[in-house]
Amino acid sequence: MSKAVVRWLASSNARTKIAIATAAGAATAFLIYKSGSYLWDWILANGPYGNYGLPNWGQTCHLNCALQMLSCSTTRLDEVFQTILSSENASAVPESVQSVVQLLQHLSVGSYDPAVESRGIKAAIKLSKTTVTEQSDASESLTRLLDLLFPSRLSTLNPFAMRITYSTTCTSCQRVSVGSEERPSFLNVPPGYPSLLSDLARFFAPDFVPGYKCESCGATSICARKCSLSGPPKILVIQLPRTRSFQLHQGYTSSDAMLFKDSIQTRFPLAFQFPQDVVAAGGDTSMFEHLNGVGTVAYELVGIVCHLGSSHASGHYVSMRKIPLAAARAAEQPERPERTHEWILISDRYVEPTTEEVVLRSEASMLVYQQAESRR
Numbered sequence: 001m002s003k004a005v006v007r008w009l010a011s012s013n014a015r016t017k018i019a020i021a022t023a024a025g026a027a028t029a030f031l032i033y034k035s036g037s038y039l040w041d042w043i044l045a046n047g048p049y050g051n052y053g054l055p056n057w058g059q060t061c062h063l064n065c066a067l068q069m070l071s072c073s074t075t076r077l078d079e080v081f082q083t084i085l086s087s088e089n090a091s092a093v094p095e096s097v098q099s100v101v102q103l104l105q106h107l108s109v110g111s112y113d114p115a116v117e118s119r120g121i122k123a124a125i126k127l128s129k130t131t132v133t134e135q136s137d138a139s140e141s142l143t144r145l146l147d148l149l150f151p152s153r154l155s156t157l158n159p160f161a162m163r164i165t166y167s168t169t170c171t172s173c174q175r176v177s178v179g180s181e182e183r184p185s186f187l188n189v190p191p192g193y194p195s196l197l198s199d200l201a202r203f204f205a206p207d208f209v210p211g212y213k214c215e216s217c218g219a220t221s222i223c224a225r226k227c228s229l230s231g232p233p234k235i236l237v238i239q240l241p242r243t244r245s246f247q248l249h250q251g252y253t254s255s256d257a258m259l260f261k262d263s264i265q266t267r268f269p270l271a272f273q274f275p276q277d278v279v280a281a282g283g284d285t286s287m288f289e290h291l292n293g294v295g296t297v298a299y300e301l302v303g304i305v306c307h308l309g310s311s312h313a314s315g316h317y318v319s320m321r322k323i324p325l326a327a328a329r330a331a332e333q334p335e336r337p338e339r340t341h342e343w344i345l346i347s348d349r350y351v352e353p354t355t356e357e358v359v360l361r362s363e364a365s366m367l368v369y370q371q372a373e374s375r376r
């Protein structure tokens with residue numbers, strides 16, 4: 001480099017010009033980036049699926065999936081939303097709740113409003129990576145959203161609630177004690193059988209508990225215990241936790257366990273019927289099939305969450321949900337007049353159509369069923 005060039009670069013005039021050029025280049029790059037972002041948003045908003053997606057504001061894919069699972073259940077939530085936002089309740093409803101409700105209403109019809117950001121909702125529900133576990137992010141986000149929408153004063157409106165009845169039989173005196181509790185409609189069913197119905201049958205199957213002290217005869221013995229679904233929920237969430245621990249050596253503690261992701265394929269139905277008073281035994285799944293409709297509740301699949309990645313500690317959440325078939329696309333398929341809905345795959349902001357076959361082959365970590373219209 002010549003001395004003249006060095007002297008010119010050292011001069012204040014040259015430094016000013018370089019700074020201006022650098023700033024201009026950065027501004028140009030920023031404008032190009034924003035233009036591309038706005039163009040991409042416009043393409044998504046005006047595409048065949050409207051605005052069903054949500055931006056990722058920094059590791060919010062789990063929150064986005066939870067919002068999608070709530071929005072695909074709006075046929076059961078519309079009345080609740082109207083009650084929450086009614087004029088007499090509006091003053092008592094926090095702004096964060098109103099934001100969540102408005103966002104869900106937009107998502108349900110594919111008209112996401114950019115003014116309502118999932119980043120703001122993340123702050124509203126005080127969700128941070130320090131309060132959730134890696135493989136429970138989506139379910140934890142959904143739980144926190146439900147806590148936000150349905151505090152104790154609105155618990156009677158919560159469609160994600162069910163009543164479980166427990167019966168305990170003393171094997172010494174055969175005394176039967178019965179109790180029940182209201183709880184969220186989250187069934188935690190670890191995938192162990194190849195079929196979800198087998199997993200459900202195992203969940204409700206009777207089990208034997210040692211060390212039970214009977215209040216009637218005073219004996220301490222093994223008791224037979226079973227639970228039944230005496231108050232079926234309007235919306236049923238089935239969680240398939242996939243984090244497993246591996247014993248490294250005998251006498252290990254929890255800190256010594258090696259955690260990994262279980263990728264077992266579990267078959268699940270698009271629809272099934274639940275006896276109102278579920279009594280399962282021996283893993284028998286026939287109770288869920290070929291029912292005559294008397295005393296049963298029919299459920300249909302409306303949403304699914306999948307975790308992508310081979311590790312339990314990292315990866316990405318995507319969702320698939322059922323949406324009404326647009327009139328324009330329905331006209332393209334006159335040979336299938338019975339088809340009223342279709343499935344879409346959502347990865348944050350990106351949305352594309354998918355099929356029931358892809359849905360049924362997916363590696364689900366959460367399934368959302370709602371009561372079928374004909375079974376209300």
